[in-house]
Amino acid sequence: MTLVFSQTRPFDLVELEQLLASVGWSRRPVRRVRRALDHSLLKVGLWRHDSRFPRLIGFARCTGDGILEATVWDVAVHPIYQGSGLGKKLMAYILQSLREIGVRRVTLFADPGVVSFYKAQGWILEPRGHKCAFWYAN
Numbered sequence: 001m002t003l004v005f006s007q008t009r010p011f012d013l014v015e016l017e018q019l020l021a022s023v024g025w026s027r028r029p030v031r032r033v034r035r036a037l038d039h040s041l042l043k044v045g046l047w048r049h050d051s052r053f054p055r056l057i058g059f060a061r062c063t064g065d066g067i068l069e070a071t072v073w074d075v076a077v078h079p080i081y082q083g084s085g086l087g088k089k090l091m092a093y094i095l096q097s098l099r100e101i102g103v104r105r106v107t108l109f110a111d112p113g114v115v116s117f118y119k120a121q122g123w124i125l126e127p128r129g130h131k132c133a134f135w136y137a138n
């Protein structure tokens with residue numbers, strides 16, 4: 001099985017939402033997802049490569065200004081492929097890509113069950129007493 005990371009291969013948004021649904025996330029309106037991807041700094045797909053039927057098995061994206069800050073979102077590996085090091089490779093790929101464009105500080109919001117996944121890869125939890133805060137439009 002050949003696996004390929006790509007920042008340039010176009011996404012089939014239905015397939016992307018199926019991947020994100022497979023890890024238990026709620027579906028989002030496809031038009032809004034398309035716009036969010038268009039405005040993202042980086043979109044990385046992990047594809048099981050087959051020239052006729054490539055399949056999206058992992059995904060992550062980053063938003064940010066491309067200079068100072070980036071934030072990682074939507075990190076997911078399809079359940080069938082979890083536990084074989086792909087999530088770790090996906091994060092390493094993302095961070096290397098951000099390093100190459102010169103971004104020096106990267107943040108993310110970890111679901112409680114995944115905090116140790118990130119900590120084991122060198123992420124620091126709320127450094128210098130920083131707390132994350134959310135505001136929700138009603």
Ligand SMILES: CC(C)(COP(=O)(O)OP(=O)(O)OC[C@H]1O[C@@H](n2cnc3c(N)ncnc32)[C@H](O)[C@@H]1OP(=O)(O)O)[C@@H](O)C(=O)NCCC(=O)NCCS
Pocket residue numbers: 023074075076077078081082083084085086087088089109110111113114115116117120
């Ligand atoms: C989190 C996720 C991306 C990890 O992908 P993965 O391919 O299973 O991870 P890997 O196989 O690369 O695991 C790397 C290491 O992290 C550990 N790990 C994997 N998932 C973990 C979790 N949920 N919590 C803690 N550690 C985890 C693995 O045991 C492995 O440890 P090791 O290096 O000591 O062997 C994947 O489980 C996933 O898509 N989860 C659902 C979506 C999600 O929660 N995304 C994160 C949102 S913040």
